Amino acid sequence: MKRILVYGMTDNLGGIETYVMNLFRSLDKNKVVFDFVTDFETMAYSEETSAMGSRIYHIPAKSKGVFKHWKAFAKVLKEHPEYKKVYFNILDAGAAITEFIPWLLGRTVVTHSHNNDTDKKRLHRICKPFLLLFTKKRYACSSQAAEYMFGKHCTDIIPNVIDAEAFDYSPVLRQRKREELGVSDKYVICHIGRLSMQKNPIGLINIFDKIALKDDNAVLISIGSGEMDDEVHTYAEKKGLSEKIRFLGKRNDANELLQAADVFLFPSFYEGFGIVAIEAQAAGLPCVLSDRVPKDVTVTENVSFLSLDDSLDKWADKVLSFKDFKRKTCLEQIISSGYDKKHPSFELQKLEKYFEE
Numbered sequence: 001m002k003r004i005l006v007y008g009m010t011d012n013l014g015g016i017e018t019y020v021m022n023l024f025r026s027l028d029k030n031k032v033v034f035d036f037v038t039d040f041e042t043m044a045y046s047e048e049t050s051a052m053g054s055r056i057y058h059i060p061a062k063s064k065g066v067f068k069h070w071k072a073f074a075k076v077l078k079e080h081p082e083y084k085k086v087y088f089n090i091l092d093a094g095a096a097i098t099e100f101i102p103w104l105l106g107r108t109v110v111t112h113s114h115n116n117d118t119d120k121k122r123l124h125r126i127c128k129p130f131l132l133l134f135t136k137k138r139y140a141c142s143s144q145a146a147e148y149m150f151g152k153h154c155t156d157i158i159p160n161v162i163d164a165e166a167f168d169y170s171p172v173l174r175q176r177k178r179e180e181l182g183v184s185d186k187y188v189i190c191h192i193g194r195l196s197m198q199k200n201p202i203g204l205i206n207i208f209d210k211i212a213l214k215d216d217n218a219v220l221i222s223i224g225s226g227e228m229d230d231e232v233h234t235y236a237e238k239k240g241l242s243e244k245i246r247f248l249g250k251r252n253d254a255n256e257l258l259q260a261a262d263v264f265l266f267p268s269f270y271e272g273f274g275i276v277a278i279e280a281q282a283a284g285l286p287c288v289l290s291d292r293v294p295k296d297v298t299v300t301e302n303v304s305f306l307s308l309d310d311s312l313d314k315w316a317d318k319v320l321s322f323k324d325f326k327r328k329t330c331l332e333q334i335i336s337s338g339y340d341k342k343h344p345s346f347e348l349q350k351l352e353k354y355f356e357e
Helices: 015-026 046-051 066-079 093-104 121-134 143-150 171-181 201-214 229-238 254-260 275-282 312-320 331-336 346-356
Strands: 002-007 032-038 056-058 085-090 108-113 137-140 187-192 218-223 245-249 263-266 287-290 303-306
Touching: 002 093, 002 346, 015 046, 015 085, 015 275, 015 346, 046 056, 066 093, 085 093, 093 108, 093 121, 108 121, 108 143, 121 143, 137 143, 171 254, 187 201, 187 254, 187 275, 201 218, 201 229, 201 263, 201 312, 218 254, 229 245, 254 275, 263 275, 275 287, 275 331, 287 312, 303 312
Parallel strands: 002 032, 002 085, 032 056, 085 108, 108 137, 187 218, 187 263, 218 245, 263 287, 287 303
Antiparallel strands: none
């Protein structure tokens, strides 16, 4: 059995964490096991990964000092020569600072890009040549994420996958969840994502403010937490929307919460892929996305893209246009598109085989 050391997991139930866990669950544990090195004090899915035989190593964050970060990572690798491959799941080329250590120690650095832009543009630009130097094997979640991270270098595109059956539309579950949330008679707009600049949470509030002016029956449920929590909550309060927005924070029942919704709203500034849009479509929801989200997420005919330069009225009208939407299962479309973990794409099977070799 081979052990692969994985970097990129945080304390947040986000897109990278979802992708890594779906991949790990699909692997033959008699052939390969993922172990994790993280620079967060806690790691999402730690109980599940430990139950599957994983080891978790905690090292200091780069913000605590790069040399402390390097020293701790080097210690892990020197004490565990069995880690021939170190698999980095990253959002920007700043990860090259961490990749330097396994590269220096002669390990195979595998880099998987999960983003197509960043707020850390200067750091990304400076570190990108080093990332290309250190990386032996390149993967990306979309063609845009590949070009952003690796330029014209040959990169394998690995479609993100979900447990499609867990998200499949269920009228019974929908009714139960709406009663639980107290929104049975409301028009429910759902957003899933960290409350961070990338996800455009202030823009989300502004769009919903316009929706609420047009339809007093509308409510917004926001799933996710981030560094902008306080700022976003305060902004919503100043807008007089506290009674109409449910900030639910980090949740592990997103599949059920999507059942309770009527439409999915996702006005991100940028996304490497946007796996939550696949999850929303799997739940049978119409989706209103910014045109910064890769078009690769389009699986059903229920996806609309709008420019962030479009007026708030246009966004609000599009969201409200689905009030008479006839929801139905989209399970077969998700499966046939290669986004279901039980029916993985050829590319994902190649990645699994690479780790098992």
